[in-house]
Amino acid sequence: MRTVSWALTGLLVVGTAPFAAAQKINACGASFPAPIYQKWFLEYGKAHQGVQINYEANGSGGGKKGVTDGTVDFGASDMPMTDKELADAAAKGRKLLHFPTVMGAVVPSYNIPGVTQDLKFSPEALAGIYLGTIKKWNDPVIAKDNAGVKLPAEDIVVVHRTDGSGTTFVWTDYLSKVSPEWKSKVGANSAVSWPVGLGGPQNAGVMGLVKQQPNSIGYVELLYASQNKVPYGMVKNSAGKFIKGSVDSVTEAAAGAAKDMPKDFRVSITNAPGANSYPISSFTWLLVPEKISDPAKAKEIKAMIRWVLTDGQKECPALDYAPLPKNVVSMEMKQIDAVQ
Amino acid sequence: MATPAAVQTAKVKAPAQTGDIVARFVVLFFAVVLLALAVLLVIELFIGSAAARHSLGWGFLTSSKWNPVSEEFGALPFIYGTVITSSVALLLSIPFGVGAAIFLSELAPAGVSNALTFVIELLAAIPSVIYGLLAIFTLVPLMRTTIEPALKAAFGFLPFFQGPALGVGYLTAGLVLAIMTIPFIISVSRESLLAVPRDQREAALALGATKWETTWQIVVPYAKLGILGSIFLGLARALGETMAVTMVIGNDPRVHASLLASGYSIAAVIANEFAEANGTIHPAALIELGLVLFGVTVVINAFARLMIIATTKKGSKRP
Numbered sequence: 001m002r003t004v005s006w007a008l009t010g011l012l013v014v015g016t017a018p019f020a021a022a023q024k025i026n027a028c029g030a031s032f033p034a035p036i037y038q039k040w041f042l043e044y045g046k047a048h049q050g051v052q053i054n055y056e057a058n059g060s061g062g063g064k065k066g067v068t069d070g071t072v073d074f075g076a077s078d079m080p081m082t083d084k085e086l087a088d089a090a091a092k093g094r095k096l097l098h099f100p101t102v103m104g105a106v107v108p109s110y111n112i113p114g115v116t117q118d119l120k121f122s123p124e125a126l127a128g129i130y131l132g133t134i135k136k137w138n139d140p141v142i143a144k145d146n147a148g149v150k151l152p153a154e155d156i157v158v159v160h161r162t163d164g165s166g167t168t169f170v171w172t173d174y175l176s177k178v179s180p181e182w183k184s185k186v187g188a189n190s191a192v193s194w195p196v197g198l199g200g201p202q203n204a205g206v207m208g209l210v211k212q213q214p215n216s217i218g219y220v221e222l223l224y225a226s227q228n229k230v231p232y233g234m235v236k237n238s239a240g241k242f243i244k245g246s247v248d249s250v251t252e253a254a255a256g257a258a259k260d261m262p263k264d265f266r267v268s269i270t271n272a273p274g275a276n277s278y279p280i281s282s283f284t285w286l287l288v289p290e291k292i293s294d295p296a297k298a299k300e301i302k303a304m305i306r307w308v309l310t311d312g313q314k315e316c317p318a319l320d321y322a323p324l325p326k327n328v329v330s331m332e333m334k335q336i337d338a339v340q
Numbered sequence: 341m342a343t344p345a346a347v348q349t350a351k352v353k354a355p356a357q358t359g360d361i362v363a364r365f366v367v368l369f370f371a372v373v374l375l376a377l378a379v380l381l382v383i384e385l386f387i388g389s390a391a392a393r394h395s396l397g398w399g400f401l402t403s404s405k406w407n408p409v410s411e412e413f414g415a416l417p418f419i420y421g422t423v424i425t426s427s428v429a430l431l432l433s434i435p436f437g438v439g440a441a442i443f444l445s446e447l448a449p450a451g452v453s454n455a456l457t458f459v460i461e462l463l464a465a466i467p468s469v470i471y472g473l474l475a476i477f478t479l480v481p482l483m484r485t486t487i488e489p490a491l492k493a494a495f496g497f498l499p500f501f502q503g504p505a506l507g508v509g510y511l512t513a514g515l516v517l518a519i520m521t522i523p524f525i526i527s528v529s530r531e532s533l534l535a536v537p538r539d540q541r542e543a544a545l546a547l548g549a550t551k552w553e554t555t556w557q558i559v560v561p562y563a564k565l566g567i568l569g570s571i572f573l574g575l576a577r578a579l580g581e582t583m584a585v586t587m588v589i590g591n592d593p594r595v596h597a598s599l600l601a602s603g604y605s606i607a608a609v610i611a612n613e614f615a616e617a618n619g620t621i622h623p624a625a626l627i628e629l630g631l632v633l634f635g636v637t638v639v640i641n642a643f644a645r646l647m648i649i650a651t652t653k654k655g656s657k658r659p
Contacts, residue, residue: 085618155504162591164616166586186409192614193407198508198602199591201612212480213506 027065029076061164078166105245125180158197159218249278428514437525521574532566
């Protein structure tokens with residue numbers, strides 16, 4: 001009996017050894033890039049035995065807070081940290097660096113029984129719907145851009161996010177740029193005081209509400225709408241053309257910003273110039289502390305970022321994310337060396 | 341003669357005394373710890389909400405603004421949502437719960453009663469999230485397509501049943517809470533009714549009362565305290581319920597008169613926003629909301645106690 005129990009204990013110790021040796025890295029943050037991050041981290045873990053990266057998509061707000069407080073090793077956010085947030089983090093001893101990973105689009109998805117075509121939304125229509133001034137689907141402001149589509153005389157059910165969200169920031173940043181009324185009444189932030197609407201948690205929650213509620217509209221990251229086969233509309237860009245969110249239109253939106261990329265990579269590309277650029281596009285960033293206390297973790301995180309910027313970029317188009325412009329990648333490679 | 345007796349008594353007394361003292365202190369310790377935990381909870385809530393209390397003042401309780409950008413916060417929509425959903429829940433669950441408890445204790449055969457009680461107590465153990473998921477997939481579409489339009493058609497002239505039928509909102513949240521509180525009410529009320537002595541029933545029947553008269557006029561008033569206790573237990577659960585409510589209430593931080601409209605509750609907003617509340621005032625405001633909920637619970641329980649004292653006949657042996 002004794003030998004059996006010793007043998008079992010030995011087996012247990014030996015059996016868990018590989019797991020003990022595995023480097024576990026924890027991250028949390030934006031749900032906007034969550035699908036590709038989860039794919040990347042899974043593949044990275046398979047290719048690099050012994051490294052396990054756990055990513056929890058609890059919203060950009062959660063990512064910023066987690067990495068500032070040190071509860072996770074790195075965070076992810078679609079809203080770049082403000083100067084105040086960076087100062088707060090530095091005060092806690094964590095100087096954070098931004099690493100753009102992909103670009104994506106935030107699209108207005110809708111669920112209108114009987115309407116299967118792509119609707120065209122002007123900036124005035126989107127601002128009016130979310131301000132609550134446009135209440136019904138057959139309002140003239142929406143109808144004038146959608147001749148030939150039978151819009152019902154039903155109340156619009158507006159859906160927004162309940163949590164601190166980078167996707168919300170991208171959406172409200174765009175609305176603030178195109179609607180002075182929105183800018184003064186609501187503003188741009190990851191959590192705002194919404195004039196109307198129902199709330200859902202993360203992109204998945206908003207998508208769920210839109211799918212369930214007839215005559216609803218909600219803003220989600222492109223992949224959530226395309227994967228769930230929910231129709232999403234075209235948005236009029238600054239050049240006056242109605243563009244649908246896609247890898248190409250997002251890449252074009254980033255082209256201008258890529259030329260003048262600031263050193264800390266914090267830039268907004270909403271309502272970007274360009275004939276075919278999609279106006280509600282955004283970079284999404286990894287927030288990495290400059291100094292990582294555990295040298296083994298630091299080494300792994302740096303290697304992971306290099307992989308993301310090279311091999312990882314190839315996976316983007318399949319998931320409807322736009323890969324980074326080449327000059328941005330080379331700038332980031334230099335910044336990786338700053339991480340210790 | 342006296343000495344051996346005195347010595348013997350002394351020997352027998354000592355061990356019993358030590359055991360008693362130890363037991364007394366252990367039990368006292370547990371009670372004190374519980375009390376200390378409750379007091380510490382209130383102190384922590386008070387300290388944690390300091391930033392919000394100083395910058396928002398008493399206006400916090402009456403303001404309807406909830407703006408994390410400009411750091412203006414008001415608790416009114418959440419207090420309103422919590423009270424409305426709990427009221428709807430109680431209005432629906434009291435008749436069903438007490439009625440079912442009366443049936444299970446007085447009218448049903450023993451085998452049926454025990455089997456049904458077992459199932460009902462299982463219902464009480466189901467986690468909140470499961471109720472929320474069930475509500476989203478079954479209750480919300482039912483409300484949106486059938487029940488809410490019917491209510492609007494019948495009672496649309498009242499301000500309580502106006503506005504679009506979304507399926508989510510105060511009414512649906514109240515319904516889900518009612519489903520969650522009914523098992524508690526049934527379980528505890530049934531126990532109280534079963535505890536009424538047989539003598540009381542037999543005396544009533546001997547005096548010529550019918551079964552229903554016995555039940556309603558003798559047994560139920562005797563078990564009144566227990567039934568009231570079960571209702572307040574159910575209310576306590578309804579006030580603090582988080583996940584099921586946030587899934588079906590619509591998460592809209594505004595006050596609406598209509599029951600069909602979407603709203604928010606204190607527990608739901610804390611669950612949704614606390615994880616990422618940044619800055620100093622936003623988290624403090626959420627903690628202050630927790631303090632408000634605690635206050636609401638204390639007020640309701642005090643009211644319940646006063647009601648019990650007022651309705652208990654003078655000279656009755658029961659407190």
